[in-house]
Structure formats: C-alpha cells, structure tokens
Amino acid sequence: MEIRGLMIDAARQPEKLETYKKLIDFANEWNYNTVLFRVADDEGIVVKLDRVSDLICHLEPYSKKELRDFVLYANSKGIDIIPEIESFGHTNYITNSKKYAHLSDMDTGKYANFSGLCPVHPETPGLMKEIYSEIAEIFNSKYLHGGCDEVNWGGSGLSKEALKKQSRSEIWSSYINSLCEQAKKLGKEFIIWGDHILRKESGILEKLNNNIILLDWEYSSVDPQSLLDTVRPAVKKGFRIIGGPALGWCKWGPRPGKQQLYNIDAFSEAYSKEKSSEYLGIILTNWCPWRIIANSLFDGFAYASVSMNEGPSEARASAFRYFVETHYAAKWNNNWAEVFSMIYDITPSRPPCSKAWEHPFLVCPWHDEKTLTAMIEERNQIFPNFAAIESRLVLCESTVLKNIDDFKSFRLSVKYLKHIYWRNSIIMKAIENNSDLEIVINAIAEKDETLLSGIKKNHDENRLEKLPNKGNDQLYYIFGKAALFSKQLKQNYKKYRKIFSS
Numbered sequence: 001m002e003i004r005g006l007m008i009d010a011a012r013q014p015e016k017l018e019t020y021k022k023l024i025d026f027a028n029e030w031n032y033n034t035v036l037f038r039v040a041d042d043e044g045i046v047v048k049l050d051r052v053s054d055l056i057c058h059l060e061p062y063s064k065k066e067l068r069d070f071v072l073y074a075n076s077k078g079i080d081i082i083p084e085i086e087s088f089g090h091t092n093y094i095t096n097s098k099k100y101a102h103l104s105d106m107d108t109g110k111y112a113n114f115s116g117l118c119p120v121h122p123e124t125p126g127l128m129k130e131i132y133s134e135i136a137e138i139f140n141s142k143y144l145h146g147g148c149d150e151v152n153w154g155g156s157g158l159s160k161e162a163l164k165k166q167s168r169s170e171i172w173s174s175y176i177n178s179l180c181e182q183a184k185k186l187g188k189e190f191i192i193w194g195d196h197i198l199r200k201e202s203g204i205l206e207k208l209n210n211n212i213i214l215l216d217w218e219y220s221s222v223d224p225q226s227l228l229d230t231v232r233p234a235v236k237k238g239f240r241i242i243g244g245p246a247l248g249w250c251k252w253g254p255r256p257g258k259q260q261l262y263n264i265d266a267f268s269e270a271y272s273k274e275k276s277s278e279y280l281g282i283i284l285t286n287w288c289p290w291r292i293i294a295n296s297l298f299d300g301f302a303y304a305s306v307s308m309n310e311g312p313s314e315a316r317a318s319a320f321r322y323f324v325e326t327h328y329a330a331k332w333n334n335n336w337a338e339v340f341s342m343i344y345d346i347t348p349s350r351p352p353c354s355k356a357w358e359h360p361f362l363v364c365p366w367h368d369e370k371t372l373t374a375m376i377e378e379r380n381q382i383f384p385n386f387a388a389i390e391s392r393l394v395l396c397e398s399t400v401l402k403n404i405d406d407f408k409s410f411r412l413s414v415k416y417l418k419h420i421y422w423r424n425s426i427i428m429k430a431i432e433n434n435s436d437l438e439i440v441i442n443a444i445a446e447k448d449e450t451l452l453s454g455i456k457k458n459h460d461e462n463r464l465e466k467l468p469n470k471g472n473d474q475l476y477y478i479f480g481k482a483a484l485f486s487k488q489l490k491q492n493y494k495k496y497r498k499i500f501s502s
Helices: 017-029 064-076 098-103 124-138 157-162 168-185 195-200 224-236 258-273 298-310 312-327 334-346 369-377 386-397 404-433 437-462 475-491
Strands: 003-008 034-041 044-047 057-062 080-085 143-145 189-193 213-217 240-244 246-248 279-286
Touching (some): 003 017, 017 034, 017 064, 017 298, 034 279, 057 064, 064 124, 080 124, 124 168, 168 189, 189 195, 195 213, 195 224, 213 224, 213 279, 224 240, 224 258, 240 258, 246 258, 246 298, 258 279, 258 312, 258 334, 298 312, 312 334, 334 386, 369 404, 386 404, 404 437, 437 475
Parallel strands (some): 003 034, 003 279, 034 080, 044 057, 080 143, 189 213, 213 240, 240 279, 246 279
Antiparallel strands (some): 034 044
C-alpha cells in the first residue's frame, strides 16, 4: 500500500506535541508512513493563523512554528503529515466567529447536530483560499484534506435562491471542485471524505473533478466485497481512493470492541487484493480523544499495522503477541492472551451510534441525583467482568520491561471501566441485601477520588489544560463530576438518603 496511515484528531482534543511525537515514533516502528492531522472542527482550529485571525481557536492553540517543527520531526521519522481542514461541514470554527457568522448555511430542519458553510456565498472561496494558503505554509505534504463530511447546508437565503436554479449535486460538486483548484494552485493534491459522494447523495460523483481523492470512511462494515462495491463506480471514473476504517468512533468509549478489529481487517483485505493504482491505501481513523485515556490504544494501532502489512489472518493470529513482545518487551503468556481476548470481547458500545439489539450499552458514571436515580431504577443490569482483565494486568505488569507508562495508561483504561460498573453493582447489591448504604457511599467516594487522581495525572501529562468539550462522553470531565457528587453524598448522606429508598 502506498499509504499506511493513522489519524490524530487534534481538532477535537489537542494534546501536547510531545505526546504526538510519541505516536510518530510508534508509527515509524510499526511501518506506518502517514498521519492525517485534523487541524479544525466545530470545536475550533488548533493553530493561530496570521492572515485569518478571527477564527474560533482552541484555548491553547499551537504556534505555526511549533507545528512546522512537529511536521519536520515526523518527516525525519519517515512519516508524512497530511493536514485536514474542514471546508464545508464541521465548520463552526468559522461560523461561530462574529466576523463570519453570516456564512453559516445550516438547515435547521435537517441534521441539526451538523454545521455547514455556505458554498454559494461570494466570500467563502476567498476565505478558504487564505486558510489553505496558511495551512500549506505549515504542512509540507503533497496532500491537503478538505474534510467535507456530514455537511448540513442549504438553510441560508443565498443557498435557497441558488437551489431554485441548480440541483444540490450541482452546487455541491461546483464548490468542491473550486476547493480542489485552490489546493492545486498550492501544489497540493486534494482529499475529501467520501460519505456524501459514495454513500449518501446521488449525482455528485458524475460532476466531480476526478483528480480529487476520496477517503471512504465506513466503520460498521466487516465485508471486504461490500467496501469494494461501494467505491468501484468512483474507481471506474478515475478517482483515487483511500480506505478509512476506525478504531475509535462515536460507538465506543475508552475501548473499542472486536467489531472494529473486523472492520480494519475488511479494509485491509479489500485494499490489498486490488492492485489498481487508484487504491492508494488505508488511514485508520480514531475520533474524539476525550473519550479515551491518552496513550492507551497502542495495541489497536499495532493490530491495524499487522492487518495492513501482513493481512487479517496474521493480525488475528499474532498481532497482540507481537505487540506485547515488541512494545512492552514482555514475555507472552496466558495472562496476556486472556487480556486481549477479553478486552475486545466484553467491551460494550455506546448508545448514540449503536443498534438497539447491541444492548447492554456502556454506562455513563452517575454524577447527580437524576443519573443516580435512573441507575437504581434500571432493572436487569449486566456488569461486564473488567475486574478479571484488571487482575490479569496486575500479574502482567512485572513482565513489562519497556514503555511502562503506556502499559499503565492501558491498565488505567481498564481500571476506569471496572470502576464505573463496580459503582453500580455495589449499590444494587446493597439495596438488594438491605446493607448499610452509607458505608457503601463512603467506599465509592474514596475510590472515586483515587481513580480521578490517576485520570488527572494522565491528562496533565499528555493533554492541554483546557477541556474543549464538557459533555457526558468527555471522560475526564464526566468522571470529575461523578467524583464530586459521590463526595457530596458522603458528606451529606442524610440529605440524599431518599434516593435509595424511592
């Protein structure tokens, strides 16, 4: 494969550049040659630009020099850093600015969770030209990724008028073609996400410049043939394709389940069998780092590397053993084997992006009266046995001779999963057995505080101080709320006692 890549979702959760350099070192060691670096999303842009200074920036943006130095570091390790700058959807970093609010094109009747930049506003092309120009000064890759996934557009007066004269596919393709031309003038080959073109809207492909590279992200499929069938019409028209499986996406919390290994394998099998030059390779996506413990998913990246380079059969047979022996310099044994078998087998998915039949879902730690009451009222709760995994990791730790901090991050993610289920189970058992709940709450509060200290340490060592998202899927934030609430329960048990007797 020409491209064997990983993705850094800096646009969602910026991390320290030293943390990213560690990933670059890992990528080099595991035969990756590309990293897709997400520069901007709805949450903000991660670098302060000079000529376009009114964009919504993350609270602690990198300087252009810092990013240039990071790119050069990656290049020295044989890694090409491709910047991704959202240019159509996911553009609140532009439209949430007072200066550019008039460029918002959201259709409030559709896809309310997604944003859109007006493709027919006369200011839009010039703005994107300036942004691309500055980004190109930082990143020396021959590629520039323009985003363009999950677009919600057509709500502005200008777009409504344009849609009376042209079809959606005509406006869509015309705008994307203009972005491609801007990238070309900068000496860049243009990449976009392929969801709208390949999977959602008919008519765009026929009008699109076939110099554009389509990155086909699809995270549920485990069928190589269906992946090839989806992109074949584009390949026949001369488009080049990059495959985009996922390790982490909105279906998962701190850890992905086995389905994602099969998703990776499906892309690896599909793209390795196609010898046509239009199939450029694979970039493994991994979204929203705020859902995970930093540096805890190296095993998944290792699996993907083996799958891409040596095939799915070899990955399933030996990837985790090779990872343990190489990354941890540890001797493989039954405990390690059981850890990696169990962690992918029992990890539950999150409800927003899961099918109803995939229940039970990953729990969110209760963090106020409402969520605690809801947990108590839920019947037939199932508690995955993360304790069994953690007990095996305790035995494995003494065998780790290298990258011990990465092992501790992995173990911390398992501790977290074990703990959020333990909090629920110990309360339910106490209620069932009519035990002293005040003692139980005290124990929970103490363990919450200890675990939060470990999560905070991991965050402070690897991530920037400010939290870009404060939602229920932000692990550090939501568990901080959970620990604070259990402390309040401990200090004022009589005040909250009614929750347990209702």
